[in-house]
Amino acid sequence: MQLTTYIADLLYRYECVIIPGFGAFLTRYKSAHIDDATNTFNPPSKIVSFNKQLQANDGLFANYVASVEKCSYETALQQIRKFTAEISTALSEGKTISFKNIGDFSLNEEKSLQFEPFHQQNFSTSAFGLASFVSPKISREVYKETVEALEDKAPIIFTPKRKEAKPYLKYAAIAVIALSAIGFGSLKLYENQVQQFNYAERQKANSLVENQIQEATFVIENPLPVLSLQLPKHTGMYHIVAGAYREEANADKKMQQLRDKGFLPLKMEPTRYGLHQVLYASFADRLEAQQKLHEIQRTENADAWLLVQDIQ
Known part of the structure; x- marks a missing residue:
């Protein structure tokens, strides 16, 4: 089959x-x-x-x-x-x-x-x-017993030996620490001076911009009327399909029929098999799409079906 x-x-x-x-x-x-x-x-x-x-x-x-x-x-x-x-x-x-x-x-x-x-x-x-x-089971107890037996036969003893530090190395270390502290202090002083300069310049720039904005006057004569457009939106993964047509003219005819009934249909790009699919509506939620599909099948088109696809 x-x-x-x-x-x-x-x-x-x-x-x-x-x-x-x-x-x-x-x-x-x-x-x-x-x-x-x-x-x-x-x-x-x-x-x-x-x-x-x-x-x-x-x-x-x-x-x-x-x-x-x-x-x-x-x-x-x-x-x-x-x-x-x-x-x-x-x-x-x-x-x-x-x-x-x-x-x-x-x-x-x-x-x-x-x-x-x-x-x-x-x-x-x-x-x-x-x-x-x-995979064969790993037996870890065998290795543990082997290691314990080796430790009993040949114990390893570490005897630490203290080495006397040479005097001149101690003074050299103190000198390095002192030089690092002086360099770090100088660097921090320079960074503070730079930050203070940048802050002062930024305050000057903000003050200048505010004065220019306050002095500016905008006059618009004959403003354009406000337009209100309502465009069909087909977003989401779930789409209710009214039909799939081999001829694009039939798909266009179906689009006009749906518009006459108050729908906002959408014609998708042809599939790889040359079918032109016409959509009733699209949804992001699968449950909402299923409820709308059942309503359309009951009142409008019994052969409508649900397409799960990202069309963006």
Whole structure:
């Protein structure tokens, strides 16, 4: 099933991948750890789980299928609906469905959906190229006993020997300290004089500028009227997409339709597959974007979907 490969691709980049009408795959980060029982070092990873309650289409999976297959968004949705129908039929017949590199699905005796992930697959890009390895346990007590035995056989005794300082070295040290103190005092005196001079000059400059500002008079005749502009702002990572069009003329037509309805739409730059996407609005908060998406799907466009992308 080719669509399972697309799901695996998305799990490397997103924490939630929803399969409309079936459920959602969720990933959770797990830091590197050591298995004390087997002395195995494991790299950072993403743990995959499944939630059957999340079935609402957020557009991520369908848009990715349309981009890879180079087809329309509606065609991609049809492929996904057919895919989920085949899975549901096979599960109802008692079969186990395997998603390559992701996990297995089956029904238990109570006809509840069960998911068993493949623990060998790591979807964390930060751990690319890293693999688990086993290292033998280090026995530190052996070395400790060996060192203690050597110390008992050959103890090491340090006998300090006091050396008599030569008289002329003492006087030379005193002379060096005296010269350093004189030089340091001279340096501090010079720095204080420089700071006082700079402060006096700065005060003169400030006084001169204040006098010039007080004497200046500004008269503006025929001032320009104040303009109030309202421009559409599309910022944030979450965007509600009204549609993706192969022909730019169709995208422009959709833009005009949305303007007539009171929206402030935005036409994005063509994707690498030549699709022109038209946006309803953009949000910085994912929850706010989901709420607006559900409102638009209920009242305006049932096929609207959510795009997660930085467009700045």
